[in-house]
Amino acid sequence: MDFSETLANKATQPITSYLPSVQTRLKALSSAPSPSNSPSIKSILIRAPGRVNLLGEHVDYSGFGVLPMALTQYDVSLSIRSVTPSNPTSPSSLTISNLDPDLFETRKYDTSDPKSLSVDLAAHHWSHYFLAGYLGAFDSMPSSTPPPPPSHIEVIISGNVPSGAGLSSSSALVVASTLAAFSIYGVDVTRNDLALAAIEGERYVGTLSGGMDQSASILSREGMALNIEFVPSLTSTPVALPEGVAFVICNCLKKKEKAVDASLYYNKRVVECRLAALCIAKEKGLPVSGVRTLRDVVDKICGKEGRETSQVIAELADFCRGRAGETGPPTLPDVSAALGVPAGDILGLYFSDRTVQCGAVLNDSPTFDIWLRSRHVFEETLRVRGVLSLPLLDPSSLGSVMDASHASCRDLFDCSCPELEDLVRVCRGARGAKGARLTGAGWGGCAVACVEEGKKEEFIEEVKRKYYGEILGYEEGKIPEGSICVSLGGAGASIVEG
Numbered sequence: 001m002d003f004s005e006t007l008a009n010k011a012t013q014p015i016t017s018y019l020p021s022v023q024t025r026l027k028a029l030s031s032a033p034s035p036s037n038s039p040s041i042k043s044i045l046i047r048a049p050g051r052v053n054l055l056g057e058h059v060d061y062s063g064f065g066v067l068p069m070a071l072t073q074y075d076v077s078l079s080i081r082s083v084t085p086s087n088p089t090s091p092s093s094l095t096i097s098n099l100d101p102d103l104f105e106t107r108k109y110d111t112s113d114p115k116s117l118s119v120d121l122a123a124h125h126w127s128h129y130f131l132a133g134y135l136g137a138f139d140s141m142p143s144s145t146p147p148p149p150p151s152h153i154e155v156i157i158s159g160n161v162p163s164g165a166g167l168s169s170s171s172a173l174v175v176a177s178t179l180a181a182f183s184i185y186g187v188d189v190t191r192n193d194l195a196l197a198a199i200e201g202e203r204y205v206g207t208l209s210g211g212m213d214q215s216a217s218i219l220s221r222e223g224m225a226l227n228i229e230f231v232p233s234l235t236s237t238p239v240a241l242p243e244g245v246a247f248v249i250c251n252c253l254k255k256k257e258k259a260v261d262a263s264l265y266y267n268k269r270v271v272e273c274r275l276a277a278l279c280i281a282k283e284k285g286l287p288v289s290g291v292r293t294l295r296d297v298v299d300k301i302c303g304k305e306g307r308e309t310s311q312v313i314a315e316l317a318d319f320c321r322g323r324a325g326e327t328g329p330p331t332l333p334d335v336s337a338a339l340g341v342p343a344g345d346i347l348g349l350y351f352s353d354r355t356v357q358c359g360a361v362l363n364d365s366p367t368f369d370i371w372l373r374s375r376h377v378f379e380e381t382l383r384v385r386g387v388l389s390l391p392l393l394d395p396s397s398l399g400s401v402m403d404a405s406h407a408s409c410r411d412l413f414d415c416s417c418p419e420l421e422d423l424v425r426v427c428r429g430a431r432g433a434k435g436a437r438l439t440g441a442g443w444g445g446c447a448v449a450c451v452e453e454g455k456k457e458e459f460i461e462e463v464k465r466k467y468y469g470e471i472l473g474y475e476e477g478k479i480p481e482g483s484i485c486v487s488l489g490g491a492g493a494s495i496v497e498g
Helices: 020-031 127-140 169-184 191-205 212-219 266-283 294-305 309-326 332-339 343-350 352-364 370-389 395-411 418-429 453-471
Strands: 012-014 040-055 067-083 093-098 107-110 152-159 224-229 235-240 245-251 433-439 446-452 484-487 494-497
Touching (some): 020 067, 020 152, 040 212, 040 245, 040 370, 040 433, 067 212, 067 370, 067 484, 093 127, 127 169, 169 191, 169 212, 191 212, 212 224, 245 418, 245 453, 266 294, 266 309, 266 343, 266 352, 266 370, 294 309, 294 370, 309 370, 332 343, 343 352, 395 418, 395 446, 418 453, 446 453
Parallel strands (some): 093 152
Antiparallel strands (some): 040 494, 067 224, 093 107, 224 235, 245 446, 433 446
16 A cells, blocks of 8 residues: 555545444444534544554654554544534534533534634643644645635544553544544645644644554554654554464553643653753763754764664663663753753753643653663664564564563553553463563553464453452453453554445
């Protein structure tokens, strides 16, 4: 599939191509009544899948490649409609509703000037994720071909990606809304451009997203994993999954959403990695101007010394290991001294692209564990590169690398939690397991296990008994729906036909 082709040629899928359970939800969306009882002028059905990351955790926002795949049974879908209001003189509007209105309150926004819309970060609301994708689409529309005058738009949303589970429920909604906005306004883009618009859009909700979640939801290919690279530009390469294995996704049932308490968790790791990049560049005698990611440091060294990328990454991992052993995590004054700039100037000098989110981190954090975080990023990147260098993805090799990745997420990146530790331990000990790790941002959510295909049912029963039963106390048959699923790679976001 040529992803340089425009969405008009490549983004449509027949409804019959999806799982029966997905088809049922899509049909319910298509036939759902208008929230305002207004007749439709134009109606489009959109589906955007969740994703599971097999390898490469917390490295995308440092500029390094990842290995996720889209999910076949979990998605956020929506119906977007241009409608004729009962009062033709009413101001242009965007109404965002859900098939489950008792859980998700309907919101209506004035869109007389769509670009004047904003997301109130101080008052989190589920509709903000749709608004983020909508704004990301408008930001990406070429000024030379502005969209037609705004009309009255109604959106009805349905999703079954478990919230806060690390399977990208929020990003799937942002992707669906970005594609919906382009589609309803008749603006055609490539899939890569759609991904870039969704990446920028999600930042409206206050998350310093690296781009893996949105890219996986858009660029994935059916039956494949996907190697996504971000430097020098966004590229995606399908990767054949190992033969004879299944990937079993298990929810530890502790929720953790990236946008909630971001300054203490997800966004803090983004800031720590940027501070690490700046400090490493300074210690290596490199100019810090233009350094935002750890990948920038690697590229500067490779360009200066003409060396191979993986070799430089390995040496920097060793360097960070040594620095972590010398001192504890630095404070902001320590970082200030290392960079030779006043502490009060760090935000303006090095985080001017996201001052609100990064300012909250700098204000809320007494220390920054930059050496452990950067060591994880470098070593995790080497794990991804090592797996991709194999001529054939071997289940045992992948499983052992997944185990090592989890240990690094726990010990170096500190993004695990007791529930995930219990779940991963049970998964690794279950029959047929080749390896297991937390997946997604962490601090809750899901683990993914590589399991022998012929033993997946035994694996699932053992995890149900030992984790959900013995540890969490659920009675047999009463485990929350969707706690365990088996998935191979699914296709990326699409406009649904039929």
